[in-house]
Amino acid sequence: MSARKQELLERAYSYVLEQGLAGLSLRPLAAAIGSSPRVLLFLFGSKEELIKALLARARNDELDFLARTRAQAQGIGERGDLAATVRVIWHWLSGEPTRPLLRLWVEAYARSTAEPDGPWGHFARQTVEDWLALLIAVQPEGATATTAAAERTLALAVLRGALLDLLATGDLERVTSAIEHYLRLAKE
Numbered sequence: 001m002s003a004r005k006q007e008l009l010e011r012a013y014s015y016v017l018e019q020g021l022a023g024l025s026l027r028p029l030a031a032a033i034g035s036s037p038r039v040l041l042f043l044f045g046s047k048e049e050l051i052k053a054l055l056a057r058a059r060n061d062e063l064d065f066l067a068r069t070r071a072q073a074q075g076i077g078e079r080g081d082l083a084a085t086v087r088v089i090w091h092w093l094s095g096e097p098t099r100p101l102l103r104l105w106v107e108a109y110a111r112s113t114a115e116p117d118g119p120w121g122h123f124a125r126q127t128v129e130d131w132l133a134l135l136i137a138v139q140p141e142g143a144t145a146t147t148a149a150a151e152r153t154l155a156l157a158v159l160r161g162a163l164l165d166l167l168a169t170g171d172l173e174r175v176t177s178a179i180e181h182y183l184r185l186a187k188e
Helices: 003-019 026-033 037-044 047-074 082-094 096-114 123-138 145-169 172-187
Strands: none
Touching: 003 026, 003 037, 003 047, 003 096, 026 037, 037 047, 047 082, 047 096, 047 123, 082 096, 082 123, 082 145, 082 172, 096 123, 096 145, 123 145, 145 172
């Protein structure tokens, strides 16, 4: 990727973190990032390809976090600790600096399920697979494959639901309390 294309991608990424993807128009985007629609089309080929590049950029931030979390969680024990990992994930998900990325993630996730042929393509499926891969890596051994799959799927569903609730209400204390309650129940 050329330096100019990378620079404009980073600027466009900052823009969509603030503005979202809904109704994204090249003219306002280009004006906001110091470019022109023509240059963006030249560099990215189409608006759809630009959206794909922006989603790939967002996914890179997510994958970076997942890699750091996996390394941190595996340091907790031989195979890690699912509950401790859920706490680490929730701390990141609920942090104010992460919220713009997560709003973009929720938007792309929803669009991916509603418009699977659009530029969001398989975004939702990829993110589920990314998160489940982290949870598999840190999940203690001992449960049957079916039980282990159910436990990590439930953990992911609780995190995703809590995230949606937090983004909708901003009630961090209540939603964090729910996460902790889930973790207590999961230990039983």
